[in-house]
Amino acid sequence: MNGMTAFSLAGSAPLNSAEELEATLRQIGATRYHNLHPFHRLLHGGKLNKGQVQAWALNRYYYQSTIPIKDAVVISRFRDRGIRLEWRHRIEDHDGDVGTEGGIERWLKLTEGLGLDHAYVESTEGILPATRFAVEAYVHFVRDKSPLEAIASSLTELFAPNLHEERIAGMLAHYDFVNPDIMSYFSRRLTQAPRDANFALAYVRQHATTPAERELVCNALIFKTNVLWVQLDALYHAYVDGHIPPGAFVPKDK
Numbered sequence: 714m715n716g717m718t719a720f721s722l723a724g725s726a727p728l729n730s731a732e733e734l735e736a737t738l739r740q741i742g743a744t745r746y747h748n749l750h751p752f753h754r755l756l757h758g759g760k761l762n763k764g765q766v767q768a769w770a771l772n773r774y775y776y777q778s779t780i781p782i783k784d785a786v787v788i789s790r791f792r793d794r795g796i797r798l799e800w801r802h803r804i805e806d807h808d809g810d811v812g813t814e815g816g817i818e819r820w821l822k823l824t825e826g827l828g829l830d831h832a833y834v835e836s837t838e839g840i841l842p843a844t845r846f847a848v849e850a851y852v853h854f855v856r857d858k859s860p861l862e863a864i865a866s867s868l869t870e871l872f873a874p875n876l877h878e879e880r881i882a883g884m885l886a887h888y889d890f891v892n893p894d895i896m897s898y899f900s901r902r903l904t905q906a907p908r909d910a911n912f913a914l915a916y917v918r919q920h921a922t923t924p925a926e927r928e929l930v931c932n933a934l935i936f937k938t939n940v941l942w943v944q945l946d947a948l949y950h951a952y953v954d955g956h957i958p959p960g961a962f963v964p965k966d967k
């Protein structure tokens with residue numbers, strides 16, 4: 714990192730073991746994961762109107778549909794066939810397979826259930842510039858950093874299942890335009906994410922063998938929490954504060 718280290722947890726001593734690494738990763742999640750973001754508090758607490766929920770789902774489609782591209786890049790970083798074998802189901806989870814529905818189709822069920830036009834969502838025309846920049850930064854990160862950091866940047870998924878449970882319960886309880894069928898994306902992730910996160914965690918525990926490498930792993934997770942956080946900052950600015958950038962989706966529903 715050439716002196717540009719972003720890792721600055723209070724009293725950060727060198728991380729001398731896999732246990733210390735994992736404890737620090739969990740602390741990063743507990744303080745920086747986007748479950749803490751004010752936009753999520755509004756979304757899950759039933760405080761948004763339908764147009765604002767549409768804006769969230771529309772923008773998140775860009776993240777979801779880019780994940781398999783990101784994972785294809787991760788796979789391309791490994792000569793090790795074992796890692797490629799382990800990682801490739803992530804692409805199938807999102808893209809599906811012949812005759813099998815994948816996560817992207819489930820996300821489109823959500824946007825369609827919310828009343829958004831399929832082709833408009835897929836075109837990604839109406840997303841916020843910040844969504845595009847943040848998601849692209851994630852793809853570039855896994856392309857440009859070390860394979861260890863590429864894997865580490867997926868570790869936000871350690872914290873996703875709790876958030877998904879909160880989201881399913883909160884959105885079903887609070888919005889009459891939401892039903893279990895259109896939330897199927899999240900119920901499916903409840904089993905997929907822990908498997909993926911556990912593999913990535915075991916990988917970094919085993920392959921980050923020096924304090925410097927463990928710090929790179931922590932910084933990769935911090936980077937990723939920022940990728941997620943800024944997307945919600947942008948949604949808040951545009952659709953809660955009302956500063957919608959030129960060309961972005963303008964909700965009709967209140």
Ligand SMILES: O=C(O)c1cc(C(=O)O)c2c(n1)C(=O)C(=O)c1cc(C(=O)O)[nH]c1-2
Pocket residue numbers: 780866867868869870872873876902941
């Ligand atoms: O709804 C969420 O808050 C959330 C967060 C994350 C995450 O933490 O990166 C992912 C997902 N969902 C998700 O659905 C998903 O498929 C996924 C893949 C990845 C990844 O980095 O490879 N993160 C996430």
